[in-house]
Amino acid sequence: METAMHSFLVSVPQAAALWAVMLGAVLLATVVIARMQRRRPAAGPADRRSADDAEVAAERAAAAAARLRAEWDSAQERLDAAWAAFDAADKLARQAAKACAYPLISKRRKPGENAHRERYLHHAAGAACRNQEISIAQLNDIYAHRGWNPRLHPVMQESMLRQAVRAHRFDGYQKALKIERTAWQEAEAAAESLRALRLEAGAVSHAAATQPAADEQWWAEQWTTAELPAAA
Template sequence: MESAVHSFFVSIPQAAALWLVILLAIAVAAVYVALPRSAPPQPLTPAQRDKLRFADEVAVAADRAAATCERLRAEWSAAQEQVDAAWLAFAEADRRARETTRAAAFPLISKRRKPGENADRQRYLHHAAIAACRNREISIAQLNDVLAHRGWNPRLHPVVQEGLLRQAIREHRLSQYEDAQKREQVAWHEAELAAEALRSLRAEATAAVVRAGTAEEPAGDEWFADQWATGEIPAAKAYA
C-alpha cells in the first residue's frame, strides 16, 4: 500500500509537466490560426501593365537625361576655364602693349638709313608676325594683313613695328576672350535646359510609378453620372 501511494505522488510532477506541454502547444496553434493571412497577389490588369511599362520607359529616359546633363555641365565647366585662361592671356597682352606704348613716348633718333635697311625692316616685321602667328598670338587673317602690308608699313623702325605687333596681339586676345565668353554662355544655357528637362522627367517618372501602383480610377464626370439614376437624387425631383 505504501509503495502504491509513493508511486502516485512521484508521477504527479511528470503528469503536470506533460499537461503544460500540451496546453502550450494548443496555445501556439491557436495564435497561429488567429494570425491574419496575406491575400495572394492579384494578377496585373492590362492597364496596370501599360502603366508599369510607361514608368520604365520614363525612368530610362530620365537616366539618359541625367547622363546628358552631366556631360553638358562638364562642358560648361570647361568653357568657364577657357574664359579664365583667355582673360589671363588678354591681361598679359594688354600689359605688354601698354609697356610698349609708354616706351614709344621717347622719340627715336632720326638718321639716314643705310642701303637695304628697308628690306631688313620688312624682313624683321614678317619674321616677327610669323612667329606670333605660330604661337597663336595673332590670327591667320592678321598675318595675311602683315604680309600683304594692309595697314602695316614695313619701312617703320623695328621698335615701332614691335609696338604695333603687340597691339595686334592684344586685339586678338580680346577677340578670343569675347568668343570664349559667348561659348560659355551657350554652354550654360544648354546645361540649364538639360537640367530642367531632367527635373521634368524625374517628376514624371515618380508620378508614373505612383500611378502604376494604384488602382485604375474612373476618369471624367460622365462615369459618375452613369452610376446614379435620376430617381436616386432628391434634388432632381424637386426641380422636375
C-alpha cells in the first residue's frame, strides 16, 4: 500500500510537468498564428508583376523589333534602287552633254520648224513624266517654258531633259536616304528596348524561382530557438 502510494505521489509531478509543456506548446502555436495573421505584409504593385507578365512584354517587344527591322530592310532596298536610278540618269546626262559639245550647222530654219521643235520637247517631256523620270512640277515648267527654250535644237533639248531626269533621280535618292535613316533609328531603338525587357524578364524569373514562399519566409524569420519551450 505504501509502495503504490509512493509511486502515485512520484508520478503526479511528472504528469503535471508534461501537461504544462503541452499547454505551453499550444499557447505558443496560438500566439504564432495570431502574429502571422497580423504581420504578414501585403504585396506591393511591383511585386504583383509576375514573370509571365514580363515574358509577355518581351514577346511583344520582339514582334515590334522584327517588324521594324523588316521595314528597315525594305528601306535599304529602296535606297539602293534609288541610287542605281540616279547613277544611270547621271551617265545618260553626261553622254547627252558630250553630244552638245559638237557645233551645230547654222542654217535658216524651215517654216514651222520652231513649232516642230516645241512639239518634240513636249512629247519627250510627257513620255519622261509617264515613265516617272521627271516630276509633275518639272513637266509643268517645260509646258510653260519656265527655264526651257522650245526653239532649241532637239539635241540640246535632249541634253536639258536628261539633266532634269538626273535632278529628279537625285531628289528621289535624298528622300529614300532620309526614310532609311529614320527606319534604322527606329529599328535600333526597338532592339535596345527588347534587350532591356529580356534582361528584366530574366531577373523576374530568377527572383521568382529563388524566393521562398511567403509562409516559409515568415516562419524562417519568426521561429527561432529562443522561442522553443524549455525541456522539462
